[in-house]
Amino acid sequence: xxxxxxxxxxxxxxxxxxxxxxxxxxxxxxxxxxxxxxxxxxxxxxxxxxxxxxxxxxxxxxxxxxxxxxxxxxxxxxxxxxxxxxxxxxxxxxxxxxxxxxxxxxxxxxxxxxxxxxxxxxxxxxxxxxxxxxxxxxxxxxxxxxxxxxxxxxxxxxxxxxxxxxxxxxxxxxxxxxxxxxxxxxxxxxxxxxxxxxxxxxxxxxxxxxxxxxxxxxxxxxxxxxxxxxxxxxxxxxxxxxxxxxxxxxxxxxxxxxxxxxxxxxxxxxxxxxxxxxxxxxxxxxxxxxxxxxxxxxxxxxxxxxxxxxxxxxxxxxxxxxxxxxxxxxxxxxxxxxxxxxxxxxxxxxxxxxxxxxxxxxxxxxxxxxxxxxxxxxxxxxxxxxxxxxxxxxxxxxxxxxxxxxxxxxxxxxxxxxxxxxxxxxxxxxxxxxxxxxxxxxxxxxxxxxxxxxxxxxxxxxxxxxxxxxxxxxxxxxxxxxxxxxxxxxxxxxxxxxxxxxxxxxxxxxxxxxxxxxxxxxxxxxxxxxxxxxxxxxxxxxxxxxxxxxxxxxxxxxxxxxxxxxxx
Ligand code: ADP
Ligand code: TPW
Ligand code: MG
Numbered sequence: 001x002x003x004x005x006x007x008x009x010x011x012x013x014x015x016x017x018x019x020x021x022x023x024x025x026x027x028x029x030x031x032x033x034x035x036x037x038x039x040x041x042x043x044x045x046x047x048x049x050x051x052x053x054x055x056x057x058x059x060x061x062x063x064x065x066x067x068x069x070x071x072x073x074x075x076x077x078x079x080x081x082x083x084x085x086x087x088x089x090x091x092x093x094x095x096x097x098x099x100x101x102x103x104x105x106x107x108x109x110x111x112x113x114x115x116x117x118x119x120x121x122x123x124x125x126x127x128x129x130x131x132x133x134x135x136x137x138x139x140x141x142x143x144x145x146x147x148x149x150x151x152x153x154x155x156x157x158x159x160x161x162x163x164x165x166x167x168x169x170x171x172x173x174x175x176x177x178x179x180x181x182x183x184x185x186x187x188x189x190x191x192x193x194x195x196x197x198x199x200x201x202x203x204x205x206x207x208x209x210x211x212x213x214x215x216x217x218x219x220x221x222x223x224x225x226x227x228x229x230x231x232x233x234x235x236x237x238x239x240x241x242x243x244x245x246x247x248x249x250x251x252x253x254x255x256x257x258x259x260x261x262x263x264x265x266x267x268x269x270x271x272x273x274x275x276x277x278x279x280x281x282x283x284x285x286x287x288x289x290x291x292x293x294x295x296x297x298x299x300x301x302x303x304x305x306x307x308x309x310x311x312x313x314x315x316x317x318x319x320x321x322x323x324x325x326x327x328x329x330x331x332x333x334x335x336x337x338x339x340x341x342x343x344x345x346x347x348x349x350x351x352x353x354x355x356x357x358x359x360x361x362x363x364x365x366x367x368x369x370x371x372x373x374x375x376x377x378x379x380x381x382x383x384x385x386x387x388x389x390x391x392x393x394x395x396x397x398x399x400x401x402x403x404x405x406x407x408x409x410x411x412x413x414x415x416x417x418x419x420x421x422x423x424x425x426x427x428x429x430x431x432x433x434x435x436x437x438x439x440x441x442x443x444x445x446x447x448x449x450x451x452x453x454x455x456x457x458x459x460x461x462x463x464x465x466x467x468x469x470x471x472x473x474x475x476x477x478x479x480x481x482x483x484x485x486x487x488x489x490x491x492x493x494x495x496x497x498x499x500x501x502x503x504x505x506x507x508x509x510x511x512x513x514x515x516x517x518x519x520x521x522x523x524x525x526x527x528x529x530x531x532x533x534x535x536x537x538x539x540x541x542x543x544x545x546x547x548x549x550x551x552x553x554x555x556x557x558x559x560x561x562x563x564x565x566x567x568x
Pocket of ligand 3: 477
């Protein structure tokens with residue numbers, strides 16, 4: 001019997017922690033239970049917080065991270081000590097790298113034993129280990145500190161540039177009794193946990209005067225812009241100025257991909273030729289070749305909107321930094337806009353339009369070339385058609401060719417609908433993101449997965465079926481990492497490093513949990529199965545047979561593979 005049940009005037013750390021989370025607006029927790037957090041999850045459920053139990057902490061963490069991205073509130077992942085903590089830590093690191101607000105709460109063992117390394121059950125110095133992977137890392141040792149500890153954790157996750165925060169809760173904290181009335185009086189929810197960061201007027205004016213000198217301007221939309229949820233202002237700014245825009249992967253749909261000003265189909269051309277580029281919540285990292293090299297106009301000037309001043313000049317001189325939150329920065333830009341006039345090259349937009357048309361013709365040729373077995377393009381033609389007809393769906397996407405080709409072929413029409421491998425290009429986000437998106441939005445989710453990518457989180461189809469989530473998974477089964485026709489250079493009988501079983505029937509897996517299986521090898525079959533999945537709202541897994549010879553090494557980033565002497 002817990003102290004609470006024994007004595008109504010007492011509460012304990014476990015009950016108080018749940019109360020604090022609830023008071024802070026936390027309405028769901030993703031996790032895997034065990035000592036010392038099982039009762040914590042039970043109590044959360046009892047107090048009306050939805051608890052979604054996973055098969056692996058990494059997926060629970062990914063669900064939490066994507067919940068954070070979609071809602072601007074921290075998603076919560078609950079794990080046990082040492083191994084559970086470490087399993088979750090990968091997703092916490094990924095959330096931090098991508099700027100998603102997420103909190104990992106892990107139970108931990110006895111401090112005095114851990115500190116003397118005397119070998120406690122699941123002993124690990126978790127708080128310190130989390131530090132380099134998290135935006136912040138805290139531990140609560142006393143129930144009196146729960147209110148402050150939770151408030152700090154939440155504020156750290158959502159304020160400024162969002163990220164992953166680790167919160168260590170010791171087994172001792174969870175069981176320590178405390179006077180109930182006094183303890184509940186300590187609880188509070190933080191005032192304005194994600195305050196606006198208003199940019200300086202100077203920075204706005206400087207940026208607009210730079211823009212007024214531009215001849216060939218371009219706006220690059222990043223996932224920071226998508227996160228900011230200031231969609232209307234971004235659209236107004238883009239449409240009022242008439243500047244072409246290029247969405248980064250998870251910013252697709254911020255403005256519809258078929259918008260006349262989208263330069264996505266002329267990407268190389270606009271990067272190479274733009275003389276002034278506005279980075280709107282996008283970093284000049286590897287995904288943009290660091291703003292340097294043959295992909296870029298050597299004389300390009302950058303205007304960068306970011307909440308994190310450290311991102312300015314990170315890779316390239318930024319002539320027009322605007323440090324602030326994007327909602328405030330867009331407001332200020334729109335206010336000042338009427339005071340500036342622009343003189344863009346009259347044929348900049350029309351030359352982009354010409355390139356787009358040429359590239360679209362080439363793309364349509366690829367999409368319409370039928371092949372047997374299917375290749376990525378004719379399979380994705382079908383996915384595109386379905387999503388053109390069902391625009392409000394969430395699309396989760398991971399793999400190499402499966403990722404890159406889907407991004408290029410499938411249009412998005414609404415903000416924050418495309419959820420993918422992000423900054424790290426990490427495999428394993430698939431099922432966690434799909435579950436997080438389905439739980440958060442209540443809408444159907446379509447996950448387009450490479451066969452390798454799916455393997456990293458595939459066991460979560462159990463979770464999808466158990467919670468009866470409207471998730472349809474398509475496994476693009478080409479029998480391998482990148483391609484299914486790799487060779488074992490020894491000539492031996494082991495498969496090559498890139499080979500996976502092309503005969504694998506991924507659809508059979510979901511049968512074990514009562515989901516709906518499909519095995520398809522033609523476009524028509526694929527279309528029927530996807531439509532059935534997303535309209536029935538039943539957990540569905542489609543094994544889509546793709547030519548093992550389709551695809552390229554590393555998808556569209558082949559050139560990042562180290563070049564060895566034999567290749568030179
Ligand atoms: P992408 O991969 O889409 O290019 P990145 O993750 O590299 O996007 O960059 C997103 C940037 O957006 C980060 O530098 C982050 O600091 C910034 N950011 C996130 N949220 C906001 C916000 N609300 N306001 C301003 N900047 C933001
Ligand atoms: C956590 C390396 C990048 S892409 C990929 C791997 C293993 C799988 C590509 O094969 P898939 O897609 O999914 O079948 P396709 O269409 O090209 O055949 N471990 C982690 N993250 C990454 N990025 C890797 C390994 C990798
Ligand atoms: Mg594959």
